[in-house]
Amino acid sequence: MTAALRFNNLTLGYDRHPAVHHLDGAIDTGALMAVVGPNGAGKSTLFKGIVGMIKPLAGRIERGGGLAARDIAYLPQAAEIDRSFPINVFDMVSMGLWHHTGLFGGVDRKGRHRVEEAIAAVGMTGFEDRAIGTLSGGQMQRMLFARLLLQDARVIVLDEPFNAVDAKTSADLFDLVRRWHGEKRTVLTALHDIDFVRANFPETLLLAREPVAWGNTAVVLTPENLLMARRMCEAFDEHAAECVVPTAAA
Amino acid sequence: MYDWLFGPFIEFEFMRRALAGTVALALGAGPIGVFLMLRRMSLVGDAMAHAILPGAAIGFLVSGLSLFAMTAGGLIAGCVVALLTGIVARNTELKEDAALATFYLLSLALGVTIVSMKGTNIDLLHVLFGSVLALDDQTLLLIAANATITLVVLALIYRPLVIECVDPGFLRSVSGAGAPAHLAFLALVVINLVSGFHALGTLLAVGIMMLPAAIGRFWARDITLMVVISAVTGTFSGYVGLLISYHAGVPSGPAIILVAGVLYILSLLFGHVGGLVRQMLPQRHLEA
Numbered sequence: 001m002t003a004a005l006r007f008n009n010l011t012l013g014y015d016r017h018p019a020v021h022h023l024d025g026a027i028d029t030g031a032l033m034a035v036v037g038p039n040g041a042g043k044s045t046l047f048k049g050i051v052g053m054i055k056p057l058a059g060r061i062e063r064g065g066g067l068a069a070r071d072i073a074y075l076p077q078a079a080e081i082d083r084s085f086p087i088n089v090f091d092m093v094s095m096g097l098w099h100h101t102g103l104f105g106g107v108d109r110k111g112r113h114r115v116e117e118a119i120a121a122v123g124m125t126g127f128e129d130r131a132i133g134t135l136s137g138g139q140m141q142r143m144l145f146a147r148l149l150l151q152d153a154r155v156i157v158l159d160e161p162f163n164a165v166d167a168k169t170s171a172d173l174f175d176l177v178r179r180w181h182g183e184k185r186t187v188l189t190a191l192h193d194i195d196f197v198r199a200n201f202p203e204t205l206l207l208a209r210e211p212v213a214w215g216n217t218a219v220v221l222t223p224e225n226l227l228m229a230r231r232m233c234e235a236f237d238e239h240a241a242e243c244v245v246p247t248a249a250a
Numbered sequence: 251m252y253d254w255l256f257g258p259f260i261e262f263e264f265m266r267r268a269l270a271g272t273v274a275l276a277l278g279a280g281p282i283g284v285f286l287m288l289r290r291m292s293l294v295g296d297a298m299a300h301a302i303l304p305g306a307a308i309g310f311l312v313s314g315l316s317l318f319a320m321t322a323g324g325l326i327a328g329c330v331v332a333l334l335t336g337i338v339a340r341n342t343e344l345k346e347d348a349a350l351a352t353f354y355l356l357s358l359a360l361g362v363t364i365v366s367m368k369g370t371n372i373d374l375l376h377v378l379f380g381s382v383l384a385l386d387d388q389t390l391l392l393i394a395a396n397a398t399i400t401l402v403v404l405a406l407i408y409r410p411l412v413i414e415c416v417d418p419g420f421l422r423s424v425s426g427a428g429a430p431a432h433l434a435f436l437a438l439v440v441i442n443l444v445s446g447f448h449a450l451g452t453l454l455a456v457g458i459m460m461l462p463a464a465i466g467r468f469w470a471r472d473i474t475l476m477v478v479i480s481a482v483t484g485t486f487s488g489y490v491g492l493l494i495s496y497h498a499g500v501p502s503g504p505a506i507i508l509v510a511g512v513l514y515i516l517s518l519l520f521g522h523v524g525g526l527v528r529q530m531l532p533q534r535h536l537e538a
Contacts, residue, residue, distance in 0.1 A: 051423055074423045085288060085416040086473050095413055098424045103409055131471050132416075151424075 002065040004029040004155055004186040005050060009059035012042070012049040017240065018057060019045040021210045027188065029065055029154075032181040034201035034217065035190045037229055041207045043190040044077055047157050050188070070099060073153035075144055077160045077190070083133045089143055090128040093119055096150025118146040123172060138169040145173050155186040162191070174200065194221060208232035258496040267385045268492055271449050272506065274393050276458055276484030278400035279442045281477045283463030285435060288415050288473070292460055293347075297354040299443045299455040301331035303361030306377065306447065311368050317388045321444055328440050331357055361452070379503045380451030382492075393445045400438050407431040412473060450503040457507035458484055461514050468521025483513055 003026035012020040020042035027033060035043045048054045049061060051074040063069075094107050094115045101107060107115070119125055122142040127135070135143065141161065148156060158177070162170035178200075180187050191197050197204055197217060204217040208229040213220040258265045286295050305327025309319035331353045338349040365374050385393075404411075410431040413421045421428045446455030462484035466476035491506030498505075519527045 053422065070424065072423075076419055079417060080419045081417045082288075082415060086467075086471050086476060087412070087416050088472065092416070095417070095420060101409070103425075103427060104406070147420075 002029050003027060004031070004064055004067055006062040006064055007059070008062065010049065010056055010061060011058040011243075012045050012054060013057050014045075014054075016057065018243065019209060020049065020207070021243075022059070023207075023211050025205075025211070025214055026064075027186060029186055030181070030184040031203055032177070032187050032201055033189070033203040033205060034197040035188060035205045035207060036192070036194065036197055036221070037207040037212075038232070040209075041229065041232070042209050043207055044159050046207065047074065047076075047159050047188070047190065050074075050155075050157055067154060071154040072157060073148050073151040073155070074157045075148060075159060075161055077163070079144065081132070081140075083140075085133075086131065088129050088131055089119065089124065089135070090115060092132055092143060093146045093150065096147035099151070114150060115146075118149040119143075121149060121176065122146045138165050141165050141173065142169065145176055149176065153185070156180055156188070158187070158189045160190050160192070162193070162196075194226070197221065254497065255493065258493065264383055264385075265492065265496065267390055268382045268502065269489065271382060271385045271390055271393050272458075272488030272492065273485050274390075274397040275442075275445050275449050276462065276488050277481050278397035278438075279446060279459040280462040280466075280480030280482075280484040281404055282400060282435075282438055282442050283459035283461075284466055284473065284476050284480050285411060285415070286439065286459065287463045287467065292463075294350065295439060295443065295459055296456045297350050298328055298331070298439065299447065299452055300358040300361075301354045302328040302357075302440075302443060302447060303377070303452045304357050304364060305330075305361075306452070307361040307364035310373070310377065311364055317386070317392065317448070321392065321448075324444055324447060325440065327357065328443070358452075376451070378451045378453050379501060380447065380449050380454065382449040382502050382506070383495075385449070389448050393449065396441045396445045400442060403434055403438055407434050411435055450506065454503050454507050457510060458488070461507065461510035462487070465510070465514050465517045468517035468523055468525055471523055483510065487513060 006026040007023045010020065010023040011018045019040075023046070035046065037043055045054070049056060051072055052069055094111070096118065097107060097111050097114070100111065116125075116128070119128060122145050124139065124142050124146060127139065127143075132140070132143070145161075156177075161173060165173070177187055177189065189201070191201075198221060201217050203215065204220040205214045206212040206220050206225055206229055209232055212229045212232075213222075213225045259269055283295070286292055302324035305323035305325070306320040307323070308327075309316065309321070309323030313319040331350075334353055335346065335349045338344055338353075339346040342349075344352075361377070362374065365377050407427075407430075410421060410425065410427040414428045414431060418428060442459065443455050446458055449455075450458060462480035463476075465483045466479040469479055470476040487510035488506050491509040492502055494500065494509065495502035495505035517525065519525055521528070
């Protein structure tokens with residue numbers, strides 16, 4: 001199986017301080033992978049690196065199998081959405097057609113139909129004309145999933161998508177994740193619910209700035225590994241020396 | 251009645267020119283105002299309108315009431331103030347708004363001083379309040395060209411501009427069009443301010459931008475309709491303002507803005523979307 005993404009001694013961070021330190025490994029095409037770790041472990045940083053929002057401090061991220069940057073769809077943890085903006089659910093979801101419409105193209109009948117299908121798939125039929133400012137947190141997240149559906153991306157990166165969302169909504173939305181997995185798309189998800197990860201994700205990366213363990217979920221999420229992850233220090237050391245380790249063991 | 255409504259424009263060429271100029275100005279400036287408002291940049295437009303004054307004044311000092319000199323001077327002054335604001339905000343404790351405030355106030359003071367040094371009080375009034383009743387061919391062409399450019403460019407960058415306002419993170423993840431669209435938009439703001447400067451003067455140029463935009467906010471939940479309403483109310487204010495100015499003998503620039511102001515207050519009170527009277531009326535809530 002070819003790798004969708006490969007990390008080569010990857011270090012990501014801010015102001016020279018590493019938030020993800022010496023990560024090596026590959027994510028197979030079609031993988032359904034959870035990224036787990038305490039707050040400040042570097043999960044969001046890793047995702048931002050993958051979608052190209054921040055540049056590596058060192059090392060590389062390689063896309064394999066003819067994957068282009070536009071093939072990666074990303075749902076950030078805290079989307080910077082201006083909820084007071086006068087736009088309705090239908091128009092918001094139809095942004096997911098960007099790669100079809102581009103800057104100028106219109107949304108044709110087929111496109112409108114796809115938008116309606118996506119809205120139906122997240123259980124939001126009837127909300128098309130609602131202003132986004134009137135949606136609840138869970139409805140907002142459903143709408144953003146509908147937009148992801150339309151993006152039709154080969155790699156989907158979800159940063160804590162089920163935070164502050166009730167059980168019913170997260171179950172509905174996870175059905176979509178499972179559907180993507182069935183369609184051989186690569187899905188990376190940051191999560192905090194360890195039991196949920198054990199039950200639903202075949203592969204897990206346990207991150208605590210350094211990669212603690214990566215692989216089969218049952219093997220990764222042992223009490224020892226989780227304890228080790230919890231002990232990792234979150235704060236940056238202002239006076240940290242320069243890191244001179246050329247490569248970490250893969 | 252017919253005479254009162256159309257007579258002035260049939261009879262006098264300068265009224266026809268004024269109307270053409272105002273309509274062109276309103277069509278471009280209204281939509282620009284909507285985007286300024288939605289990006290919470292309403293006062294930036296105002297500050298920039300004052301910032302172009304010293305440049306226009308120097309142009310005036312050098313070559314009198316010449317369209318080219320005053321336009322070029324205004325554009326240069328606007329860019330200098332924008333640049334200085336950026337430098338100060340980046341390198342000192344002052345934030346962007348404070349930095350812009352200091353520079354535009356200085357610009358305004360400097361501009362008024364320069365005009366007063368050479369010109370008469372009439373010239374000063376001309377610069378401060380514009381001269382919509384004395385638009386020559388060149389100025390009319392400039393305003394019309396700016397309006398055309400505005401509408402065409404706005405149509406081209408509409409989608410990235412809207413997405414950049416509502417969800418900038420998403421736009422960044424699918425396209426690099428955000429930054430160029432933003433820059434193009436800022437350029438449109440400046441050329442519309444220059445148009446407004448010639449017609450309504452430095453103090454009121456932003457009025458034909460922001461008042462119609464604010465009116466649109468009270469009647470539409472959808473940005474497209476908001477843009478349409480702003481252009482229409484701007485145009486209507488221009489027409490009625492010119493009529494009142496003709497019949498009542500009041501200065502035309504302020505008359506146009508006052509008409510827009512009346513429409514704004516009516517919208518504020520009775521607007522369909524969040525108008526004050528509507529909010530106060532006891533309305534039963536719905537079942538679901």
